Amino acid sequence: MSDDSGLWLLALGPAGAGALYWAIYRYYRNTDKSHAFERETTVDAGPVTGSEHKVGEVKGTRKTRIAGDNVRAYRERVKGVG
Structure with missing residues (x-):
């Protein structure tokens, strides 16, 4: 028996x-099953509408986030086409 037999x-x-x-990596990333919203989603921009009525004012707040924001919920903000 030679020493090369154990190299495998x-x-x-x-x-x-x-x-x-x-x-x-493949199990946790699911790159082949995830919706690629950057490529598969179109966003149609419409004309800007609104008014200049003052709604409210916040002074001296220490909160770093706005209540009810959807910054991390991109799948709810941007819907797929079709």
């Missing part, structure tokens, strides 16, 4: 680690 076992470690990393 040493090569199996890095190859297995790479395969495991890729499988976990």
Whole structure:
């Protein structure tokens, strides 16, 4: 028996680690199943409408976020076409 017969076992470690990393990456990212809203969504801009009536005023607030904002809910802000 030669010393080269065990080299496949040493090569199996890095190859297995790479395969495991890729499988976990694909499982959690779901890049093939996610809606790519940047490419698949059109946003039609309309004319700006509104008025100049003062609605309210906030002074001295320490809040860093606006209540009810949808900054992180991009799938609700931008709807797909069709």
